[in-house]
Amino acid sequence: MNFNTKLGVVLDQVELNPYIYSFETLDNIYLYLPYKQTLASFSKEEWARIKSLNVESNIAKALGEKKIYVEQGYSENFIELYKKQIGSPSLRIVYIISTDACNFNCRYCFIENNFNTQNRSTAKVDEVIKWVDYALANSNDELRFIFYGGEPLLNKELVLNAINHINEQRQKYHKSIAISINTNGSIYSDEFADTFKKSRVNLSISLDGPKELNDKGRVTKIGDSAFDLAFENIWKYIDKGVNVSLSITITKYNINFLPQIARWIVDTFKGKINGVGFNPPMESEFGNPITVEDFKLVMLQIYNAFRIFKKYGIYEDRVMRRLNAIIDERPHLKDCAGVGNQIVIAADGKIGPCQAFIGSGRYFKDIAPEEYNFKSDETILEWNSITPVNKEECKKCPFILICGNGCPYYASLKDGTIHGLDRRYCEMLPIMMNEILKDNFYGKIKAIFLDYDDTLMLRGNLGEVLDEVAKIFGIVYKIDYKKFMEENAGYLNVRDFFVANGVSEAEINKVIVAYIKAFKKGSRLNTWLIEQLKKINLPTFILTNNSERMVIDELRENRVEGYFAGVFGNSLYKKPSKEFYEHVFKTTGYRPEEILYIGDSMRDLLPIYNFGCRVALLSPKDENYTQILENEWLVDLCQ
Numbered sequence: 001m002n003f004n005t006k007l008g009v010v011l012d013q014v015e016l017n018p019y020i021y022s023f024e025t026l027d028n029i030y031l032y033l034p035y036k037q038t039l040a041s042f043s044k045e046e047w048a049r050i051k052s053l054n055v056e057s058n059i060a061k062a063l064g065e066k067k068i069y070v071e072q073g074y075s076e077n078f079i080e081l082y083k084k085q086i087g088s089p090s091l092r093i094v095y096i097i098s099t100d101a102c103n104f105n106c107r108y109c110f111i112e113n114n115f116n117t118q119n120r121s122t123a124k125v126d127e128v129i130k131w132v133d134y135a136l137a138n139s140n141d142e143l144r145f146i147f148y149g150g151e152p153l154l155n156k157e158l159v160l161n162a163i164n165h166i167n168e169q170r171q172k173y174h175k176s177i178a179i180s181i182n183t184n185g186s187i188y189s190d191e192f193a194d195t196f197k198k199s200r201v202n203l204s205i206s207l208d209g210p211k212e213l214n215d216k217g218r219v220t221k222i223g224d225s226a227f228d229l230a231f232e233n234i235w236k237y238i239d240k241g242v243n244v245s246l247s248i249t250i251t252k253y254n255i256n257f258l259p260q261i262a263r264w265i266v267d268t269f270k271g272k273i274n275g276v277g278f279n280p281p282m283e284s285e286f287g288n289p290i291t292v293e294d295f296k297l298v299m300l301q302i303y304n305a306f307r308i309f310k311k312y313g314i315y316e317d318r319v320m321r322r323l324n325a326i327i328d329e330r331p332h333l334k335d336c337a338g339v340g341n342q343i344v345i346a347a348d349g350k351i352g353p354c355q356a357f358i359g360s361g362r363y364f365k366d367i368a369p370e371e372y373n374f375k376s377d378e379t380i381l382e383w384n385s386i387t388p389v390n391k392e393e394c395k396k397c398p399f400i401l402i403c404g405n406g407c408p409y410y411a412s413l414k415d416g417t418i419h420g421l422d423r424r425y426c427e428m429l430p431i432m433m434n435e436i437l438k439d440n441f442y443g444k445i446k447a448i449f450l451d452y453d454d455t456l457m458l459r460g461n462l463g464e465v466l467d468e469v470a471k472i473f474g475i476v477y478k479i480d481y482k483k484f485m486e487e488n489a490g491y492l493n494v495r496d497f498f499v500a501n502g503v504s505e506a507e508i509n510k511v512i513v514a515y516i517k518a519f520k521k522g523s524r525l526n527t528w529l530i531e532q533l534k535k536i537n538l539p540t541f542i543l544t545n546n547s548e549r550m551v552i553d554e555l556r557e558n559r560v561e562g563y564f565a566g567v568f569g570n571s572l573y574k575k576p577s578k579e580f581y582e583h584v585f586k587t588t589g590y591r592p593e594e595i596l597y598i599g600d601s602m603r604d605l606l607p608i609y610n611f612g613c614r615v616a617l618l619s620p621k622d623e624n625y626t627q628i629l630e631n632e633w634l635v636d637l638c639q
Helices: 044-051 057-065 074-083 125-138 156-169 190-198 211-217 226-239 255-269 295-311 317-328 378-384 408-415 423-441 462-473 481-486 494-500 505-521 527-536 548-557 578-588 602-609 633-638
Strands: 014-016 021-024 028-033 038-043 069-071 093-097 142-148 176-183 202-206 243-249 275-279 342-345 447-451 540-543 566-568 595-599 614-617
Touching: 021 423, 028 044, 028 423, 038 044, 038 423, 057 069, 093 125, 125 142, 125 156, 125 342, 142 156, 156 176, 156 190, 190 226, 202 226, 211 226, 226 243, 243 255, 255 275, 255 295, 255 614, 255 633, 275 295, 275 317, 295 317, 295 423, 295 602, 295 614, 295 633, 317 423, 447 527, 462 481, 462 505, 481 494, 494 505, 527 633, 540 578, 548 566, 566 578, 578 602, 595 602, 595 633, 602 614, 614 633
Parallel strands: 093 142, 093 342, 142 176, 176 202, 202 243, 243 275, 447 540, 447 595, 540 566, 595 614
Antiparallel strands: 014 069, 021 028, 028 038
16 A cells, blocks of 8 residues: 555545646646635646645645545545535526517627517516516525617616516515616617616616727618717716616627727726626527637637726626636536526517527427426426536536536537537636636736737738749749648748749749848838837837848838847747747746737737737737727736
8 A cells, every 4th residue: 555654645545636727837837726716826846746746744735625636536526516506496587578679780699690580579568577576576585687688678668667666676575686788779768867877777788899890790770880879878878877887799800809999998988887798709590700710819808808997997797707706716607597597588478598599489488477486497497407517528627617607509509409518618718717827826017029020010911922022033833821821830931931832042042032122012110019018118029930130120220129128030940839939938038927928810829828928919900900999908918
């Protein structure tokens, strides 16, 4: 028997917690494990001793208390423990669909796009009031009513009467009762504003950024700007003292600009917005032409926006749901109230668990309140079982107690069942946890690492430049540049590219000189970025796949050489190789924990992100870029 006196345990019966999630930098290991939502960090030397169980008894005891060390077989007991915490259905949220009609024509709307008929319904006041009374009598100590649509304010009679009835019943039920309205912001009246203020309604208005971005996905039925109407009414409600928050749906148009949008909200609304919620891209039954596929990028952008909102005291819901669980040391087993904690009163009077299925009618039934039993309803019981601890695919995932399962509707679209996986969160949660760990353990940013082409120096069309050079020298492509970049981690080494296309060693230098001349001809300096770097006032190093000499000459030509502490080009190693970044860290003396890297694409960000650096996406050449977003978001991220 293998007994360790330091640990006081039988080694054959002890192991590292199998649920540990970790990422590493050059020197350190950062850990998350779901037991009590624990965050920890160790040097690599410490971690090597911990993994080999070679630690002092007092340290071993502490590691055991944190469940970094566990007894073998821990996984099965762990899962069973949290299965017991699911409990029976408990009503906490009631969605009231006042109408499923809408006066907007948003391209991504999963409600509108799921109807297979043009017929729409309007809720009746007396029917909704009966369900309100049912919810008040059969809910737990906290209950929230959410008016939803369609556009809920189109049914003015229902909204005002239902809110007044809820207010009248507050004295009867000793509960915490809240009211929210999710609206497109197109409708305002003084009567609405007065009622919302008096009833402490949280008015969540959809706005996907400034006008140039918002109106790409959100338009009225007749194609007019959705922004102008919503923006005007946001201020009307704010001026009347209504609590206003913003709902931002992430699309392919605004995904590259979420931190900029965060700072735009700060500057535009001057502290008058109480909270913001980001909605990850959602499909519909018939697809979504403007969804986003890269969910690593989605979470990086959400989290950097969250950092800015946090600085200015604005609550961001998507990240805070998980952070609150970590702070409270409690499991976050259900992210969506639809899985056993809510009912949806459809506009046609039917009842179901999830508003996403209103169009198809799946999971909805026509039943009277007096005949309905929320806790024993078969549909509610089925949905109540939807949680990662009940899914075989999730049983070994380190995020099993922080994921919350995601969206059953999205899972049904992708896997054909509400019990499938919402794989968006499988990609987003490692990124979120990395950033949470960085915020918890990293210090201040001490230096900037900066991409060059299309970040600091904005270039012309690469394909056109290469074609111009090929025409001059009569080069016939054996491989085009896009294919070449696919085979080389997304990067173009010009010398290697032209050699691959048959250029001889005798000619290659002439070709490169011609390329540099053509390349620089259509270039311009990102002057906004220069101004931001001045304000940030940290040592800044350029990381590029160009030659150092070319970059330095170009900086001199633009009279900005003095703003940079150094240039790392392709003379020793090629970006994005591991050796390239290791050389940069060693030469500059900065550790990954001290760096913010700024680049123009995920392809550019991920290699250095994997070293543990904080990163920021800057896409000034994106066709959706607008100068309105040239604000001080980068300064915020560096402070």
